[in-house]
Amino acid sequence: MANIEVQNLNKCFGDNVALSEVDLSIPDGSFVVLLGPTGAGKTTLLRLIAGLDHPDSGRVVIDGVDCTQRTPAERNVAMVFQQYSLYPHMSVKENLAFPLKSRMLSVTESEINRKIDAISQTLRIHHKLSNKATELSGGEMQRVAIGRALVRNPNIYLMDEPLSSLDAKLRSELRIELTRIQKDIGGTFLYVTHDQIEAMTMATHIGVLEKGKLIQFGTPREVYDHPSSVSVAARLGQPRINIVDATIFPGSPRAAKFIGFRPEQLELGAEGLQTLIKRVERLGDQTRLHLSLGEISIVTVTDPHTELKAGETLSIKPKAPFFFDSEGMRI
Amino acid sequence: MAEIEIKNLRKEFGEFVAVQDSTFKVEDGEFFMLLGPSGCGKTTTLRMMAGLELPTSGQILIDGEDVSFKRARERDIAFVFQMYALYPHLNVRQNLEYPLKSQGFSKALINEKIAEVAAILRIEQLLNSPVGRLSGGDRQRVALGRAIVRDPCAFFMDEPLGALDAEFREEMAEELRALHDRMRATTIYVTHDQLEAMQMGDKIVVMNHGVIEQFGVPQDIYDWPATKFVADFIGSPAMNFLSLGHYKLCPGDSVVAFNDHQIKIPNNLEDFDGHLDMGVRPEHITLSRESEGIPATVLASEYLGTTQIVSVQVDRSVLKARVSATDDYMIGSPINLVFDARNISLFDHSSGKALRSDANQEVLAGG
Numbered sequence: 001m002a003n004i005e006v007q008n009l010n011k012c013f014g015d016n017v018a019l020s021e022v023d024l025s026i027p028d029g030s031f032v033v034l035l036g037p038t039g040a041g042k043t044t045l046l047r048l049i050a051g052l053d054h055p056d057s058g059r060v061v062i063d064g065v066d067c068t069q070r071t072p073a074e075r076n077v078a079m080v081f082q083q084y085s086l087y088p089h090m091s092v093k094e095n096l097a098f099p100l101k102s103r104m105l106s107v108t109e110s111e112i113n114r115k116i117d118a119i120s121q122t123l124r125i126h127h128k129l130s131n132k133a134t135e136l137s138g139g140e141m142q143r144v145a146i147g148r149a150l151v152r153n154p155n156i157y158l159m160d161e162p163l164s165s166l167d168a169k170l171r172s173e174l175r176i177e178l179t180r181i182q183k184d185i186g187g188t189f190l191y192v193t194h195d196q197i198e199a200m201t202m203a204t205h206i207g208v209l210e211k212g213k214l215i216q217f218g219t220p221r222e223v224y225d226h227p228s229s230v231s232v233a234a235r236l237g238q239p240r241i242n243i244v245d246a247t248i249f250p251g252s253p254r255a256a257k258f259i260g261f262r263p264e265q266l267e268l269g270a271e272g273l274q275t276l277i278k279r280v281e282r283l284g285d286q287t288r289l290h291l292s293l294g295e296i297s298i299v300t301v302t303d304p305h306t307e308l309k310a311g312e313t314l315s316i317k318p319k320a321p322f323f324f325d326s327e328g329m330r331i
Numbered sequence: 332m333a334e335i336e337i338k339n340l341r342k343e344f345g346e347f348v349a350v351q352d353s354t355f356k357v358e359d360g361e362f363f364m365l366l367g368p369s370g371c372g373k374t375t376t377l378r379m380m381a382g383l384e385l386p387t388s389g390q391i392l393i394d395g396e397d398v399s400f401k402r403a404r405e406r407d408i409a410f411v412f413q414m415y416a417l418y419p420h421l422n423v424r425q426n427l428e429y430p431l432k433s434q435g436f437s438k439a440l441i442n443e444k445i446a447e448v449a450a451i452l453r454i455e456q457l458l459n460s461p462v463g464r465l466s467g468g469d470r471q472r473v474a475l476g477r478a479i480v481r482d483p484c485a486f487f488m489d490e491p492l493g494a495l496d497a498e499f500r501e502e503m504a505e506e507l508r509a510l511h512d513r514m515r516a517t518t519i520y521v522t523h524d525q526l527e528a529m530q531m532g533d534k535i536v537v538m539n540h541g542v543i544e545q546f547g548v549p550q551d552i553y554d555w556p557a558t559k560f561v562a563d564f565i566g567s568p569a570m571n572f573l574s575l576g577h578y579k580l581c582p583g584d585s586v587v588a589f590n591d592h593q594i595k596i597p598n599n600l601e602d603f604d605g606h607l608d609m610g611v612r613p614e615h616i617t618l619s620r621e622s623e624g625i626p627a628t629v630l631a632s633e634y635l636g637t638t639q640i641v642s643v644q645v646d647r648s649v650l651k652a653r654v655s656a657t658d659d660y661m662i663g664s665p666i667n668l669v670f671d672a673r674n675i676s677l678f679d680h681s682s683g684k685a686l687r688s689d690a691n692q693e694v695l696a697g698g
Binding site for chain 1: 497505508509512526529530549550553554565566567568612613614630631633634635636637640642653656662
C-alpha cells in the first residue's frame with residue numbers, strides 16, 4: 001500500500017479542459033471517493049493516476065517516486081470498472097487467478113490457491129468458483145471483478161463506478177461489503193462515483209470535483225457540515241440544500257449574497273418568515289414540506305406524523321445557516 | 332374526470348395467473364399508485380384498466396359505467412409509457428397536434444390547446460424544435476403534453492420516469508406531482524420504486540404475485556404493513572425482522588420475549604399459535620450504552636449527513652437502526668437495542684400476515 005500524491009495536474013482534450021490544477025493527497029490506507037456530476041473530470045483523474053492517460057503537466061507521485069511517465073503495470077495499480085470485464089470463457093477461479101499468473105509476479109500455485117480461497121470467502125462467491133463467468137448474476141460478476149483486483153497487492157485500488165450497474169438492494173449490500181473489505185485489507189482505495197450516498201457512506205475522504213477542479217477535500221462530515229461553496233453544499237444531502245438570496249432573511253452578514261440551509265436546518269413555527277405549505281409529502285420515516293415564500297420554493301423535513309396540511313401557513317427561521325458570497329464561496 | 336372501480340379482476344395467460352382477484356377504488360382526482368416488483372401484475376392491471384388487455388373475469392367501472400370489455404379508444408384514457416414514443420421526424424408542435432388532428436378539431440382550437448398545454452408544461456420555447464434534439468426530460472414533457480392535449484378523463488402512466496437517471500428522476504417526480512396538483516386529473520401510475528410511490532401517491536396498491544397485499548394511504552402502509560412482504564418492500568432500509576420462534580399469544584398480551592428479554596408491543600388482539608416474527612422500522616430502534624435493552628454488536632455504520640444507518644448483529648439476525656449522525660459507534664463494539672413499543676408489528680411467519688393489535692387494527696380493516 002502507498003501514499004499517492006497528485007501535484008498540479010492539468011489535462012485537456014482538444015479545447016476541453018478536463019482537469020485544471022488538481023492537487024490531491026491520498027493517504028495510505030484511506031478510502032477516497034471522487035464525487036461530481038458527469039463531465040467533472042473524475043474518471044480522467046482516475047485514468048491519469050492509473051497511467052492509462054498522460055497529463056499535459058503536473059506529477060503523479062506514488063510513495064515518493066515520480067510515476068508520471070510510467071506505464072500502468074509499473075505503477076502497480078488495480079482497476080475495477082463499471083462494466084465487469086471478465087473473461088467469459090474462463091471459470092470464476094481462472095478469472096481470479098489470471099492477474100496472479102503474470103510472469104512478472106511469479107506467484108506459486110499454492111499461494112494462488114490460498115489467495116483465491118481467502119478472497120472468494122470475503123466476497124461470498126466461494127460456492128461459484130467453478131462456474132463459468134457467464135453463468136453468474138450481475139452482482140456476482142461484479143464481485144468477481146472486484147475480487148480480481150483484490151487478489152493482487154497493488155499500491156492502490158482504482159474503482160470507476162463499480163456499483164452503478166447493480167440494483168438498489170445489491171448496491172447497498174456491496175457498499176457495506178466494500179467498506180469492510182477495505183478496512184480488513186488496509187488497502188488504499190480511490191473510488192469514482194456520482195452517487196452521493198456511496199460517497200457519504202463509504203469514504204474516509206471525499207474529493208468534490210466540478211468542471212475539472214477539485215473544489216473541496218475532506219471527511220464526509222467536514223464536507224457535509226462545512227461546505228466550502230454553494231456547489232459543494234448542493235452536491236451532498238437529500239433533499240437538496242435550500243439556497244436563497246441572503247436579503248430574504250434578516251441578520252445575514254453584509255458580504256453575503258446567498259444564504260443556504262439544509263431542510264433540517266430550519267426552526268419551524270418559531271418567530272420567522274411566514275410561508276405557505278404547498279405540499280405535504282409523507283415518505284414514512286420523515287415528512288417533507290414543500291413551502292413557498294413568495295416566488296421562492298423551500299423544502300423542509302419534519303415529524304412523519306405531522307398534522308400540518310397543504311394550504312396552511314408556517315413560519316420558518318434558518319438555524320446556523322451557511323452564507324455565501326456573490327461567487328458562491330462560503331463566508 | 333373520473334372515478335374508477337375495479338371489482339374482482341382476474342387475468343390468466345394460459346396456466347399463468349397474472350392477476351388473481353383485485354378489488355380497489357380510485358377516487359376522482361386521485362394520484363393512484365400500482366406498486367410492486369417486476370412480474371407482480373401491476374402492468375397487467377393497468378393494461379386491463381386501459382382496455383389494452385381483456386380481463387378473464389371481473390369488472391372495471393369508470394364513473395359507474397362498466398367498461399370491462401370496451402376498447403381502449405372508447406374509454407377516453409391517455410397512456411404515457413416509459414419510452415417516450417414520440418414521432419422522431421416531427422417537431423414538438425407537430426407531435427402535440429397529432430392526437431388532436433386525428434380527432435378533427437379546428438385549427439384555432441388546436442392552437443389554443445397547444446398553447447395551454449405548453450404553458451402548463453413550460454415548453455413554450457421548444458414548440459418548433461425537432462424532438463430528436465430534446466433532452467430526456469423535455470422529451471418526457473412532450474410525451475406528457477401529448478397525453479394532456481386530448482383532455483382525457485384519466486391518465487395512465489407505466490413507469491414514465493424509469494429511463495431517467497436518479498437525480499433527474501427526483502426532479503421530474505416533483506414536477507409531475509406539481510402538474511397533477513394543478514390539473515387534478517385522475518392518474519394511475521405504475522412503478523416498482525417504493526420511494527416514488529410514497530412521494531407522489533395519494534393512495535398505493537402494493538401487489539405481489541398477482542395478489543394485492545395492501546391498499547391505502549402511503550403513511551398508513553408504511554406504519555402498519557399488512558404483510559411481511561409490504562414491510563420489506565416499503566422503506567429504505569426496509570423494516571427489520573426478528574424471529575421470536577414458536578410462540579403463543581392471546582388477546583390482551585402486550586409483551587413478547589426474545590431470549591430472556593421482554594419487548595413491549597402494542598396491545599395484541601388475536602389468538603396466535605405458531606412461528607412469530609417481530610418487525611420494527613430502523614428509526615424505531617434506539618442504541619443504548621446503558622444496561623437496558625437487547626445486547627447486540629455493531630457491524631457497520633453508514634454516515635448520511637444528519638442521520639446514520641448502524642447495522643447490528645443480534646443472534647443470527649442483522650438489524651439496521653437509523654440514528655443521529657452525531658454519535659460514534661465503533662465496529663465490533665457491544666451496544667443495546669431498545670425498540671419503540673408503540674411502533675412494533677408482529678407477523679405470522681408462515682402466512683406473512685400481520686397480527687392485529689390496538690395500533691394497526693384500523694389500518695388493516697381499511698385495506
